[in-house]
Amino acid sequence: MNLKKEIPNVTTDLRSDIIELPDVIQNASGIRIFGKVIRSIVYSMDVAVIANCDADAVLAVYPWTPNTKILQAVSTAANIPVLAGIGGGLTRGLRSATVGFFAEEAGAAAVVLNGPTNIDTIKEVRRVVDIPIIYTVTNKQEDLVERIDAGVKVFNVAGGKDTAKLVSWIRGLPDIGNKIPIIASGGKTKEQISETIKNGANAISYTAYGLTEKLFQEKMAKYRKDN
Numbered sequence: 756m757n758l759k760k761e762i763p764n765v766t767t768d769l770r771s772d773i774i775e776l777p778d779v780i781q782n783a784s785g786i787r788i789f790g791k792v793i794r795s796i797v798y799s800m801d802v803a804v805i806a807n808c809d810a811d812a813v814l815a816v817y818p819w820t821p822n823t824k825i826l827q828a829v830s831t832a833a834n835i836p837v838l839a840g841i842g843g844g845l846t847r848g849l850r851s852a853t854v855g856f857f858a859e860e861a862g863a864a865a866v867v868l869n870g871p872t873n874i875d876t877i878k879e880v881r882r883v884v885d886i887p888i889i890y891t892v893t894n895k896q897e898d899l900v901e902r903i904d905a906g907v908k909v910f911n912v913a914g915g916k917d918t919a920k921l922v923s924w925i926r927g928l929p930d931i932g933n934k935i936p937i938i939a940s941g942g943k944t945k946e947q948i949s950e951t952i953k954n955g956a957n958a959i960s961y962t963a964y965g966l967t968e969k970l971f972q973e974k975m976a977k978y979r980k981d982n
Contacts (some may be wrong), residue, residue, distance in 0.1 A: 821851075
């Protein structure tokens with residue numbers, strides 16, 4: 756007998772409106788970090804979203820130089836693992852390593868370095884943190900094997916509309932193949948997410964921009980109708 760397993764849903768009236776990431780993400784294999792399997796990752800710096808979503812982890816990366824107070828706020832709000840951005844690009848070297856050390860002390864599950872990050876910065880971060888280093892890949896220009904040798908444990912692929920192709924390219928590299936876990940941005944549709952998973956992504960990051968406003972508008976529309 757083939758019985759479909761259904762997951763019972765337990766909630767309360769005040770906590771029922773959580774932000775749900777697309778179900779298709781659950782088709783990914785996942786990445787096990789310190790015993791916890793991570794498939795869905797919310798990409799947001801909105802602490803309200805972080806505290807009220809069903810994601811397995813949060814990708815806390817933003818376009819300003821890393822700030823320990825911001826990281827502390829995210830860590831306080833999150834009840835899921837935090838993948839904390841610590842620089843890359845303009846923020847590098849000792850500064851990235853220092854923020855990385857703070858991130859680990861604050862309970863982050865991993866640190867994220869954006870490309871392009873030089874090899875010296877990766878090695879400096881590796882010397883001071885014990886949690887995994889995630890490296891963001893945006894194109895085919897960088898030597899990824901060299902970055903693995905420097906201490907990178909996971910790739911985070913963010914290639915815009917070409918993300919799925921970039922994941923496929925990494926999986927096809929003879930010295931990498933399936934040896935390293937890949938997180939990838941999934942896009943806006945189920946079809947885009949499915950293609951990215953099919954091409955080799957183990958986990959999917961989903962952008963939460965606008966989700967708070969959308970939920971708030973829906974609630975306000977209901978309140979106006981009820982009144």
